[in-house]
Structure formats: C-alpha cells, structure tokens
Amino acid sequence: MPFFEEAGSPMFVPPQNEMALAWRRKVAEFDGYTFVTAEYNHSMPAVLKNALDYAYAEFVRKPVTFVAYGGVGGARAVEQLRLVVAELQMTSLKQTVHIGSTEFIGMLMQGKSFADFPYLDETATTMLDHLTWWANALKAGRDREAAEPFDHQKALASAGA
Numbered sequence: 278m279p280f281f282e283e284a285g286s287p288m289f290v291p292p293q294n295e296m297a298l299a300w301r302r303k304v305a306e307f308d309g310y311t312f313v314t315a316e317y318n319h320s321m322p323a324v325l326k327n328a329l330d331y332a333y334a335e336f337v338r339k340p341v342t343f344v345a346y347g348g349v350g351g352a353r354a355v356e357q358l359r360l361v362v363a364e365l366q367m368t369s370l371k372q373t374v375h376i377g378s379t380e381f382i383g384m385l386m387q388g389k390s391f392a393d394f395p396y397l398d399e400t401a402t403t404m405l406d407h408l409t410w411w412a413n414a415l416k417a418g419r420d421r422e423a424a425e426p427f428d429h430q431k432a433l434a435s436a437g438a
C-alpha cells in the first residue's frame with residue numbers, strides 16, 4: 278500500500294490508487310474485523326494507520342477487535358487504535374488478545390508453543406464469541422436502516438435540538 282496521497286479524506290473523496298481500491302473492496306466484504314497489530318513507539322505501526330486512512334464507509338457501524346503483540350502485549354497500540362476506529366464509526370470491543378514478551382520469546386527462542394499458554398486460546402475464543410455477537414447485531418442494525426433510512430432531522434427535532 279503506497280503512502281496516502283489522495284485529494285482528500287475517503288469520507289468525502291474516493292481514493293484513486295488501484296491498490297487502495299482493492300483493499301477497500303476486500304474490507305467491504307466483512308461484517309467484523311480482528312486487527313493484528315505490533316506496537317511501534319507505544320502506538321500502532323504506521324503502515325496499519327496508513328491502511329485505515331485509505332478506507333471509511335466500509336468500516337462504518339461494524340465491530341473490531343484486536344490481537345496485539347509487544348512488550349506489554351501491544352496494549353498501548355490497541356488503546357490508540359480505539360481512538361482511530363472511533364472516527365471510522367466502528368465499535369471496538371473490550372475482549373482482545375495480547376501476546377506479551379514472555380509468550381513471544383517463549384515460542385520464538387525457548388521451544389514453547391501455544392499449548393504452553395492456554396490463556397491465549399481462551400481469550401481468543403472469548404474474543405471471537407463477542408465479535409460474532411456484535412457482527413450479527415450491527416449487521417441487523419445496518420440492514421434495518423437500509424430498509425428504513427434513519428431520519429436525522431426527525432431525531433434531532435425529537436431530541437429538542
């Protein structure tokens with residue numbers, strides 16, 4: 278994915294770049310997402326942020342959760358990603374998987390495997406169960422709205438705004 282260089286935010290201006298368009302088409306196919314992320318200087322990798330900047334409508338009103346790895350399980354990158362996905366109008370889930378240095382070094386250098394860290398499997402199963410719930414719930418909401426579009430003016434008026 279090239280570094281973002283488009284006329285404006287994809288919220289308003291569809292990207293021209295072919296690779297970005299292919300990425301958007303792929304992203305649009307799904308009702309929920311698991312972002313796998315490392316941590317760079319206590320934040321998300323720039324390439325992940327760049328990819329997110331290239332899409333918009335495809336993510337709106339869909340759930341996202343995270344599998345992160347790093348010194349503290351990539352927790353700081355995940356917390357920063359939550360701020361980004363709020364602008365994409367996504368629901369970010371509480372349930373996430375964090376692979377810390379004990380697990381990472383254990384598997385990379387000490388001959389250990391996932392079986393030595395059963396809580397990773399357990400948290401992944403819990404995470405996916407919740408992701409499925411939210412994917413179904415938000416899909417039903419999007420389908421309902423497609424059948425009967427949300428009337429923003431009416432909602433504002435009834436809220437007294």
Ligand SMILES: Cc1cc2nc3c(=O)[nH]c(=O)nc-3n(C[C@H](O)[C@H](O)[C@H](O)COP(=O)(O)O)c2cc1C
Nearest residue numbers: 314315316317318319320322346347348349350351
């Ligand atoms: C510039 C830079 C900053 C990094 N900052 C962090 C960090 O803040 N926390 C952390 O846990 N790991 C940090 N790392 C380690 C990376 O997360 C680690 O190398 C990881 O495996 C990179 O994943 P990737 O190769 O899939 O991008 C940093 C690495 C680089 C190159």
